[in-house]
Amino acid sequence: xxxxxxxxxxxxxxxxxxxxxxxxxxxxxxxxxxxxxxxxxxxxxxxxxxxxxxxxxxxxxxxxxxxxxxxxxxxxxxxxxxxxxxxxxxxxxxxxxxxxxxxxxxxxxxxxxxxxxxxxxxxxxxxxxxxxxxxxxxxxxxxxxxxxxxxxxxxxxxxxxxxxxxxxxxxxxxxxxxxxxxxxxxxxxxxxxxxxxxxxxxxxxxxxxxxxxxxxxxxxxxxxxxxxxxxxxxxxxxxxxxxxxxxxxxxxxxxxxxxxxxxxxxxxxxxxxxxxxxxxxxxxxxxxxxxxxxxxxxxxxxxxxxxxxxxxxxxxxxxxxxxxxxxxxxxxxxxxxxxxxxxxxxxxxxxxxxxxxxxxxxxxxxxxxxxxxxxxxxxxxxxxxxxxxxxxxxxxxxxxxxxxxxxxxxxxxxxxxxxxxxxxxxxxxxxxxxxxxxxxxxxxxxxxxxxxxxxxxxxxxxxxx
Numbered sequence: 001x002x003x004x005x006x007x008x009x010x011x012x013x014x015x016x017x018x019x020x021x022x023x024x025x026x027x028x029x030x031x032x033x034x035x036x037x038x039x040x041x042x043x044x045x046x047x048x049x050x051x052x053x054x055x056x057x058x059x060x061x062x063x064x065x066x067x068x069x070x071x072x073x074x075x076x077x078x079x080x081x082x083x084x085x086x087x088x089x090x091x092x093x094x095x096x097x098x099x100x101x102x103x104x105x106x107x108x109x110x111x112x113x114x115x116x117x118x119x120x121x122x123x124x125x126x127x128x129x130x131x132x133x134x135x136x137x138x139x140x141x142x143x144x145x146x147x148x149x150x151x152x153x154x155x156x157x158x159x160x161x162x163x164x165x166x167x168x169x170x171x172x173x174x175x176x177x178x179x180x181x182x183x184x185x186x187x188x189x190x191x192x193x194x195x196x197x198x199x200x201x202x203x204x205x206x207x208x209x210x211x212x213x214x215x216x217x218x219x220x221x222x223x224x225x226x227x228x229x230x231x232x233x234x235x236x237x238x239x240x241x242x243x244x245x246x247x248x249x250x251x252x253x254x255x256x257x258x259x260x261x262x263x264x265x266x267x268x269x270x271x272x273x274x275x276x277x278x279x280x281x282x283x284x285x286x287x288x289x290x291x292x293x294x295x296x297x298x299x300x301x302x303x304x305x306x307x308x309x310x311x312x313x314x315x316x317x318x319x320x321x322x323x324x325x326x327x328x329x330x331x332x333x334x335x336x337x338x339x340x341x342x343x344x345x346x347x348x349x350x351x352x353x354x355x356x357x358x359x360x361x362x363x364x365x366x367x368x369x370x371x372x373x374x375x376x377x378x379x380x381x382x383x384x385x386x387x388x389x390x391x392x393x394x395x396x397x398x399x400x401x402x403x404x405x406x407x408x409x410x411x412x413x414x415x416x417x418x419x420x421x422x423x424x425x426x427x428x429x430x431x432x433x434x435x436x437x438x439x440x441x442x443x444x445x446x447x448x449x450x451x452x453x454x455x456x457x458x459x460x461x462x463x464x465x
Contacts, residue, residue: 022335040128078156115250132234170288179224270367278306327358388458400439412451
């Protein structure tokens with residue numbers, strides 16, 4: 001009998017203190033669809049014009065004895081690294097999804113065969129068959145474009161043989177406009193096209209200059225015929241531009257026999273792009289309006305917190321392990337969220353209130369990725385500053401506007417009231433933040449938290465009169 005009582009007490013202890021459970025709550029969210037209209041990236045006329053420009057530039061460089069590919073400096077084709085890189089300022093784990101591979105089936109419409117014998121590509125009624133790889137930015141592609149978070153880099157070393165900039169970069173449809181792009185010829189004569197770049201973001205090097213593998217080329221944008229920020233990556237074997245290359249090796253690749261990647265990524269490559277906390281659900285407005293992400297890392301006790309995950313290549317029949325971790329590193333919740341559909345990109349959200357002050361963690365594991373996001377519950381003034389000693393806000397007290405005076409580049413500013421509720425949150429990675437418009441705030445005491453591009457922080461009390 002004594003053994004049974006002890007056993008029951010131990011069981012109660014573990015149930016009460018050592019056991020975390022699934023929340024009794026359904027997820028909100030679902031699929032994110034990119035390029036639902038299946039717009040061609042280039043018209044036939046635009047493609048022909050690009051080819052003529054490239055051939056003309058190559059001829060000029062050759063006559064000047066400056067065309068490196070003509071000097072037989074390399075044998076065999078290049079092996080590519082991935083042409084996208086997240087900027088150091090980005091807080092996301094990954095920044096892209098793939099909406100379409102090269103279409104190997106010349107018939108149309110809806111006659112699709114990608115390198116893996118699947119249908120992850122597109123064509124149109126007019127006869128366009130997709131001739132490149134489309135890598136869309138996810139999550140929050142417009143926000144990432146505004147803040148220069150998704151960088152296009154040279155997949156292989158080579159020579160710039162053409163570039164075009166100055167075009168509108170917030171396209172949402174098929175509009176017959178040309179894209180902003182850079183074209184790089186490799187030592188074997190093959191040429192890579194990098195299209196849809198952000199206006200004004202292109203590498204400042206000139207035609208004829210060399211670029212190294214991994215060198216910055218530009219920012220992912222939505223110039224030309226486009227329905228949102230993405231990179232169109234297209235490759236040809238030589239300057240006749242008659243033979244496409246599909247960099248992926250696969251049984252249905254009828255263009256080339258081997259892979260052109262240094263390390264070929266899987267056809268379906270599930271993973272976690274971001275794990276975030278929000279004070280409200282993110283808003284995905286109509287193209288081309290920047291998303292309202294409502295990202296927040298500072299919350300009041302018992303405030304409703306929106307916990308979200310952002311996935312790429314979601315696979316039906318798999319599950320995501322999710323953990324909500326207390327400040328003492330024990331689990332409040334630890335559960336598996338089952339996925340029932342195949343989506344190139346998806347997001348899912350749960351809402352909880354927390355009554356323990358301190359630094360919490362929100363964690364997701366999927367597709368080999370484990371991503372942990374830290375956030376704070378309780379008094380924002382308890383967070384220590386990290387060396388922005390020369391940073392100040394003027395005037396203080398203020399009436400409508402304040403100036404941020406700093407020897408550092410301030411990229412984030414968050415204003416909370418005395419209860420810790422966020423009333424303003426701004427991020428500006430490319431140019432930094434020099435001033436804030438606070439005219440809509442009521443008179444009273446506020447706290448502003450500033451963050452530099454080096455993750456340095458400072459918290460300042462503000463008084464509005």
